[in-house]
Ligand code: NAD
């Protein structure tokens with residue numbers, strides 16, 4: 001199977017990568033749905049409700065408590081998957097990375113064309129005056145992070161019930177529609193509308209690299225169950 005993947009990469013000229021939380025697991029970030037993922041932590045609320053807009057409005061302090069614990073990864077470094085993708089982009093083969101992650105690790109590894117469907121924890125804005133605040137400002141504050149002006153500083157992360165940025169969706173859809181190879185990895189393909197974007201792919205090589213089986217495995221021409229960093233580092 002690894003041979004087949006290597007052959008596909010070799011013969012493709014417009015590769016797009018679509019990833020989820022699993023891509024950052026080898027960097028020490030927890031995903032949501034693995035056996036040791038955030039869903040299994042028995043937090044007092046399920047992650048989808050904590051990470052929803054209405055929860056943010058109603059239980060703002062609890063939101064930040066969960067957010068700092070489970071969606072901030074101050075020590076995470078890019079892993080072999082992030083570096084391999086940056087290398088493939090540099091060589092001209094890979095045209096875009098589309099990610100559901102908010103950790104900024106693709107850019108840290110050197111990727112240039114990255115569509116962050118769910119935003120980034122590295123960007124935070126005051127809800128009152130719009131001022132930008134960095135990762136540490138939110139991560140190192142306690143309780144509800146407040147701007148000098150008194151406004152709440154909100155991470156530029158798309159919460160459940162909030163809509164995705166149209167320009168980012170459009171860029172991601174175009175990249176997928178023009179690709180001759182789509183590598184989907186580290187995602188349970190259960191979070192919409194992100195997971196629905198792969199239906200725009202019309203090319204020949206559709207590959208899934210995921211630790212666990214997903215409900216969409218049968219839609220892929222090649223399915224490899226394993227760790228994406230380990231696998232891509234052999235390419
Ligand atoms: P998910 O938790 O639903 O699924 C992750 C998938 O990755 C699982 O199917 C698991 O089997 C697989 N996986 C785990 N480790 C892997 C590895 N080393 N190699 C290959 N596959 C591996 O994640 P999702 O589908 O991305 O949806 C969760 C939502 O929460 C997304 O929006 C996601 O970005 C966000 N989230 C982000 C981060 C982050 O930014 N690092 C972390 C947790 C959740």
Ligand code: ZN
Nearest residue numbers: 126129147149
């Ligand atoms: Zn402000």
